[in-house]
Amino acid sequence: MSKIVNIQIECPQCEKQYVAKIFRTLWGDGCNADNFETRLKDSTNVVTCPHCGHSFRLPLSLMYVDVQKGFAVWWEPQPDAGIDADSQSYAAMFGADSYYAKAPRVKDWDEFKQTIRRYYTGELKAKPITKYDLGTLKQVVSKAAPSQEKGGCQGAFVLLMVTAASLIGLTCFGLSYLLT
Numbered sequence: 001m002s003k004i005v006n007i008q009i010e011c012p013q014c015e016k017q018y019v020a021k022i023f024r025t026l027w028g029d030g031c032n033a034d035n036f037e038t039r040l041k042d043s044t045n046v047v048t049c050p051h052c053g054h055s056f057r058l059p060l061s062l063m064y065v066d067v068q069k070g071f072a073v074w075w076e077p078q079p080d081a082g083i084d085a086d087s088q089s090y091a092a093m094f095g096a097d098s099y100y101a102k103a104p105r106v107k108d109w110d111e112f113k114q115t116i117r118r119y120y121t122g123e124l125k126a127k128p129i130t131k132y133d134l135g136t137l138k139q140v141v142s143k144a145a146p147s148q149e150k151g152g153c154q155g156a157f158v159l160l161m162v163t164a165a166s167l168i169g170l171t172c173f174g175l176s177y178l179l180t
């Protein structure tokens with residue numbers, strides 16, 4: 001159920017364009033504190049320009065979610081109003097106290113991983129959603145962003161322009177707006 005999108009990137013170094021696949025949502029079901037980093041890798045959403053080799057992690061919000069355990073955490077490298085909108089939708093659907101609506105928003109990548117680890121170790125309290133069945137939840141979440149795993153329908157392909165300006169953080173441009 002992880003959501004992968006194709007994004008057209010303008011390289012901040014050589015200004016040439018290329019397309020890369022990045023995660024918008026990473027589904028952690030079946031993981032634990034010892035192995036979740038085999039799914040959420042340090043190479044996750046790191047893109048490399050085929051023209052000049054410039055490599056960097058795309059600063060676009062990413063949600064790590066484990067429905068079985070009952071928690072979600074946002075990596076939010078720059079303020080993203082799209083998450084505000086998503087959180088409001090989740091609150092309406094699953095309740096204001098649901099882990100989707102209350103998912104922590106973490107700016108730093110290492111802290112993002114630490115937060116996930118603390119949910120798996122129990123230091124932070126996970127809270128599975130019980131009053132909705134998981135099938136409904138997964139349907140709703142999969143509507144929020146197209147999934148490649150659904151097959152090759154054209155609707156599942158999202159092509160976005162990411163300008164150099166938004167990449168280097170000069171704007172607060174919330175790309176998740178474009179995805180919903």
Ligand SMILES: [Zn+2]
Pocket residue numbers: 011012013014015016049050051052053054
């Ligand atoms: Zn380049």
